[in-house]
Amino acid sequence: MRASLLQIAVDPDEAVPSRRRRVASMVRGQRGADLVVLPELWTVGAFAHDSFAAEAEPVDGPTCRAMAEAAGDAGVWLHAGSIVERAAAGSPGDADALYNTSLVFSPDGELVRTYRKIHRFGFDTGEAVMMAAGHELVTVPLPDLPFGVATCYDLRFPEQFRGLVDAGALAFVVPAGWPARRREHWSLLTRARAVENQAYVLACGTGGTHAGVEQAGHSVVVDPWGEVLAEAGTGEEILTVELDPARVAATRERFPALKDRRLGVPAPSARR
Template sequence: MRVSLLQIAVDPDEPVAARRERAAALVRTRHADDLVVLPELWHVGAFAFDSFAPAAEALDGPTAQAMSEAAREARVWLHAGSIAERGADGGLFNTSLVFDPDGRLVRTYRKIHRFGFDKGEAVLMDAGSEIVTVPLPETVLGLATCYDLRFPELFRALVDAGAQTLVVPAGWPERRRAHWTLLARARAVENQCYLLACGTAGTHAGVPQAGHSIIVDPWGETVAEAGPGEQILTAELDPERVTKTREEFPALKDRVLGR
């Protein structure tokens, strides 16, 4: 299973429409991949709080349409990162979009844990509540977003729902990059899953981004890791490795709490 993480750089001087087209063009080049992943809020910037409401879109808005067309043209499964979604009731959500190779929007995930400590995203956006998995031909994806990475109970719930590959788009700041790598490896090894963590490069509203998207295997070993700048990170995964790891070291069956 061939996967690519598109570590997009967010430049505040680049119009949203231009970045949308640039991201779609990158997706269209990935026809050799099975799964392509974009970062969190790449269209506007995860720390550009003042832009969330003006840039918010419906699930059939311009970003979703561009990503749908790109997935269909490339014939890939596309986790299009997340957008600022304007819900039907007027609320704002940090919402991930997953498209199949026909360009159909098959699942969405509204971020459960909002970052900001009573400011920023935590007060501007509403929280999701649904545990979301997506069955692919080769694996079952479990969806989380950025700050979610700090809450292991969410990932246990995803495993209980059948997840074998965890996907985490993010806009993670450079000043906490060590936590990004540490938590990605921890979530992979404790859940015996692949973990695909796709971050942004560049600067969001004056906040330098960590980059360093990372792919981790079910033993917690790093398969591939990006640098700090815009980059496409590609790796070949063996979905059977999840099953083999869980059979050879069946720690999950010994869980006592939370069952």
């Protein structure tokens, strides 16, 4: 199967509606791919905290509509990165609360999954105080390669990824807005999550500089053995790679470390 990661440069001088149209066109250009992935908060910028409230939208808002149409036109599974979601009255969570919410679409343009980021970054500033936390693990039933969803800072919490493995994930899709000053952590953590869970990691970041924060870029695809299959640079770039879903089972059979788990919830195959 073919996956394309669209590493978007978030230019503060580009209006959000203009960027939304441009990215939708980029998604349409990926016809022939099976899965397309966008970065975290690409509409506004992951560190543009002052713009979060103004650019917040409901799940079924303009970004959802644009990405649904683009996914349907291209005939691809689309992880459309994340938006600043403003919760509506009657929705789970507090009405009017903000969430960092990922949107996943099927090839017919249907919104099939949403994921509210569980671990918010900022240490009592920025996202950590401006946004509410999600509480649910989310997997997506991509044919042949079901994947778990995580976002950026979630990478630092391995228990979330172990839970996704227990839920059947063979891969992880991780949109991010990771800063350049911690790029080595990005490289280390993406490979670590792949190795310890024997799963693919498709991690899509942003390029350029926004809100004064230089972005790491370096979107990456890592295989279940921890080998880097493809890696982007620091600017806007499309990273395309062929994945072999059978490699997950082969890796787990060749080196069955997951069967030796003794702490926490046992692997499904060990349950009686």
